[in-house]
Amino acid sequence: MSLLIRYLPLVFLAAGWELAARLGLISQLALPPLSHVALAWLEMLKSGELLANGASSLWRGGAGLGLAIVVGAALGIAMAWWQPVNAALGPLVEVLYPMPKSALIPVTVLWLGFGDGSKILLIFLGCMLPVTLGAFNGARGSDQALVWSARSMGASPLRMLWDVVVPSALPEMLNGIRTALALAFILLVSAELIVAREGLGYLIGFLGANGTYDAMFAVVLTVAFLGFAADRAYQTLMHRLLRWRE
Amino acid sequence: MQQHNAGSGGPQIVIEGVNHLYRPPAGRPVLALEDVSLQVRPREFLALLGPSGCGKSTLLYLIGGFLPTETGRILFDGAPIAGPGPDRGIVFQHFALFPWKTVRANVLYALEKMGPPREQRAKRAQSFIDLVGLTGFEDSYPSQLSGGMKQRTAIARTLAIDPKILLMDEPFGALDAQTRHLMQSELLAIWRKSPKTVVFVTHDVQEAVYLADRVAVMTARPGRIKTIVDIRLDKSDPNVAKSSAFIDTVDQVWGLVRDEAIKAQEARLSP
Numbered sequence: 366m367s368l369l370i371r372y373l374p375l376v377f378l379a380a381g382w383e384l385a386a387r388l389g390l391i392s393q394l395a396l397p398p399l400s401h402v403a404l405a406w407l408e409m410l411k412s413g414e415l416l417a418n419g420a421s422s423l424w425r426g427g428a429g430l431g432l433a434i435v436v437g438a439a440l441g442i443a444m445a446w447w448q449p450v451n452a453a454l455g456p457l458v459e460v461l462y463p464m465p466k467s468a469l470i471p472v473t474v475l476w477l478g479f480g481d482g483s484k485i486l487l488i489f490l491g492c493m494l495p496v497t498l499g500a501f502n503g504a505r506g507s508d509q510a511l512v513w514s515a516r517s518m519g520a521s522p523l524r525m526l527w528d529v530v531v532p533s534a535l536p537e538m539l540n541g542i543r544t545a546l547a548l549a550f551i552l553l554v555s556a557e558l559i560v561a562r563e564g565l566g567y568l569i570g571f572l573g574a575n576g577t578y579d580a581m582f583a584v585v586l587t588v589a590f591l592g593f594a595a596d597r598a599y600q601t602l603m604h605r606l607l608r609w610r611e
Numbered sequence: 612m613q614q615h616n617a618g619s620g621g622p623q624i625v626i627e628g629v630n631h632l633y634r635p636p637a638g639r640p641v642l643a644l645e646d647v648s649l650q651v652r653p654r655e656f657l658a659l660l661g662p663s664g665c666g667k668s669t670l671l672y673l674i675g676g677f678l679p680t681e682t683g684r685i686l687f688d689g690a691p692i693a694g695p696g697p698d699r700g701i702v703f704q705h706f707a708l709f710p711w712k713t714v715r716a717n718v719l720y721a722l723e724k725m726g727p728p729r730e731q732r733a734k735r736a737q738s739f740i741d742l743v744g745l746t747g748f749e750d751s752y753p754s755q756l757s758g759g760m761k762q763r764t765a766i767a768r769t770l771a772i773d774p775k776i777l778l779m780d781e782p783f784g785a786l787d788a789q790t791r792h793l794m795q796s797e798l799l800a801i802w803r804k805s806p807k808t809v810v811f812v813t814h815d816v817q818e819a820v821y822l823a824d825r826v827a828v829m830t831a832r833p834g835r836i837k838t839i840v841d842i843r844l845d846k847s848d849p850n851v852a853k854s855s856a857f858i859d860t861v862d863q864v865w866g867l868v869r870d871e872a873i874k875a876q877e878a879r880l881s882p
Contacts, residue, residue: 510707513677516695518721518772528720532711609711611754 397579406583414568415587422553422564425481429488430549434542437493441500441541442534445507446526458497466491466548470556484556484564491552492545499541503534536610539603546599550592565591622650623776623808624674629683631669643669645833647683651776654806658813658823660868662875666834667812671778674810675701688775697721700774704781706761708753714740714764715749721772739767742801759790766798776808783818795821799846816865820844821852828867831875840864 379399385391386398409415444451444458469487477483507530515525557566565588572581631644643666651657659667672678673685676695685692687699708717718736727735740749743763753761762782769777782798783791799822802809813819819826826840842860844851851857 508707510703510705511709513672513675513695514701514703514707514709515720516677517675517697517699517701518768519697519724529709532709535711609752609754611752 394578397582401579402582402586405577405580406587409580409583415584418563418565418568419587419591421481422557422566425484425564426488426549426553428481429485429553430492430545432485432489433492433545433549434496436489437496437541437545438500438534438538440493441497441502441538442504442526442530444497445501445504445534446530458494458501462494462498466552467555470559473556474560479560479562484553484561487556488549488552492548495541495544495548496538497541499538499544500534503537504530506537507533536607539606543596543599543603546595547592550588550595554588623653623688624649624651624810625684625686626650626670626674627684627686629670629673629680629685631666631673631678631681633666633669642833644673645835647834647836649827649836649839651808651810654808655824656802656806656809656811656822658811658819658826659829660813660816660819660826660864661829661834662831662868662872663814664832664875664879665829665871666832667814667829668780670834671701671780671810671812674776675699675778697725697772698775699778700769700772700776701778701780702762702765702769702782704784706753706758706765706785708761708764708768710753713750713752714745714756717753717764718768718771721768725772735771736767739771740764742770743767743797757790758786759794762786762794766801770801774807776810779809779811781812781814784813784815791818798822803846816861816868817852820857820861820864826864828864829871831871831878837871838867840867 382396383399386393386396406415440454444454466487469490473483473487473490477486511529511533512525515529516522520528553564554566554569557564558570561567565584569581569584569588572578572584626647626649629644629647630642632640633643634640647670659670661667669678673680674687674692676692676699680692709720712720715736718739719732722732722736737749740746743766745760745763745767748756748760753764756764762785766782783794786794795818811819811822820842823842826842828837828840829835830837840860840863844854844857844860848854
C-alpha cells in the first residue's frame with residue numbers, strides 16, 4: 366500500500382502522458398501514447414527481439430562491471446597499503462578520474478572492433494576508477510588497532526589484509542560500486558547507440574532511425590526500468606553486507 | 612643481575628636502554644622514550660603509570676612488536692622481539708573488535724589461527740564468553756554492545772588464545788566510572804584465578820595501585836622510568852580500596868606522578 370502511494374507520481378505521469386498524446390496536446394510523432402508503447406513492448410517481447418538484445422547488453426555490462434569491481438578493488442587496496450603502488454598510480458588515477466569516459470568509445474572500437482569486446486573494455490575502464498577510489502579511501506581508514514590486533518592473533522600480513530583491510534574498506538567500496546553501476550548503464554547504452562549491431566542501445570537507435578517511435582520508447586523505458594531495478598537490488602545487497610553497522 | 616636465564620625465575624621481559632623516536636607524518640621527530648630499562652617478572656602485574664604523552668603506550672607497542680625497537684633491546688623469554696605474535700595478547704583502549712564480526716566470531720577469530728579442531732574451538736570460545744559474563748550476547752555485533760561489553764569481548768578474545776603475557780593499553784580508559792570500577796575488580800579476580808604476566812598502561816593512579824604488584828612511574832616526555840613502587844597490599848581483601856594502607860600508597864604514588872603531570876601540561880601549553 367505504502368509502495369503504491371510512494372510511486373503515485375509515476376502513475377500520474379503515465380496518465381498525463383497517455384492523455385497528452387491522445388488529446389493531441391503533443392504530436393504522436395514526438396510522443397506516442399503510452400498504450401501504443403506498451404503494445405509495441407509486448408510485440409518485441411514475443412518476437413524475441415527484446416530478450417536477444419537485452420541478453421547481449423546484460424553480458425557486456427555484467428562482464429565489464431565485474432572486471433571493474435575485481436580489478437578496481439584490488440588496485441585501490443594495493444594503493445592504500447603499499448606506498449610505491451600509490452606513488453606510481455595515484456597521479457594517474459587523479460588525472461583520469463574526472464575524464465568523461467564516453468570519450469573512450471571510439472578508442473575502444475579502434476582497438477577491439479564493433480563487437481562485445483570494445484563495450485566490455487569501455488565499461489571496465491569507465492567503471493573501475495570509482496571502485497578504486499572507494500576501496501582506496503576505505504582501506505586507508507583501516508583502524509591501526511584492528512590491524513595490530515589481527516597481527517597479534519597470528520594473522521600473516523597478507524591474511525590480515527584480507528581479514529581486516531578489505532572489510533574495513535567495504536562500506537566506501539560499496540558506495541563506489543554503486544556509482545560504477547550507474548556509469549555502466551550510461552556507457553553501455555551510449556556505446557551501443559553509436560557503434561553496435563545488437564544490444565538495447567543499438568535497438569533504440571535502430572528503431573528511432575526507422576521511425577517506429579512507439580517501439581523505441583518501449584526500449585527506452587525498458588532500459589530505465591532495468592537501471593532502477595539494478596540499483597534497488599544493489600542497495601538491498603549493500604544493506605545486507607553492511608548489517609553489522611546497524 | 613641475571614638477564615639471560617629467562618626460564619628459571621628470571622625476568623620474562625627485559626628492556627634495556629630503549630630509546631624511541633616518534634616521527635609524525637608532518638613536523639619534527641619527537642623523542643618519545645629515552646633510555647628506558649625495565650624488567651618484568653613472570654606472573655607479575657606491572658602497571659606503567661605516567662602523564663598522557665609520556666610514551667607509556669609506545670613502550671607497550673614495542674613489547675607487542677607493533678613498532679620496531681631501534682635503539683636498545685627488548686627480550687621476551689630471552690629472545691629479542693621480532694614482530695607481533697599470539698604469545699603476547701593485547702587489549703586496546705578502544706576495544707579494537709572487528710565490527711563486522713559477532714561477539715562469538717570475534718573470540719573465534721584468534722582461535723582459528725591456532726588450529727584446535729572446530730568443536731574444541733567453539734567450546735573454548737563459549738567458555739571465555741561465559742567467563743567475562745557475556746552469555747546470551749554471542750550473536751550480537753559490537754555496534755549493539757555497551758562500551759563495557761565491548762571491552763569484555765576484547766578481553767575474552769585475548770584470553771582465549773592463552774597468551775604468555777597480557778598487554779593492556781588503558782583498557783578501561785574509555786568506560787564510565789562505574790563500569791570501570793566493576794571491570795577493574797573483575798580483571799583482578801580473573802588474574803588471581805589464573806595469574807599471567809600483565810603489563811598494564813594507565814594514567815589513573817588509583818587504578819594502578821589497585822591492580823598492580825609494581826607500579827613503574829614514568830616521566831613526562833621524553834618518557835623515562837622515574838621510579839618503581841612495590842605495592843604491598845592484600846588484594847584478596849574486597850575492601851582493600853578503602854584501607855588506609857591503600858590510601859597512603861595512592862598518595863605516595865600520586866606525589867611521584869604529580870610533578871610529571873604538571874610538566875606534561877606545561878609542555879603542551881608552551882610549544
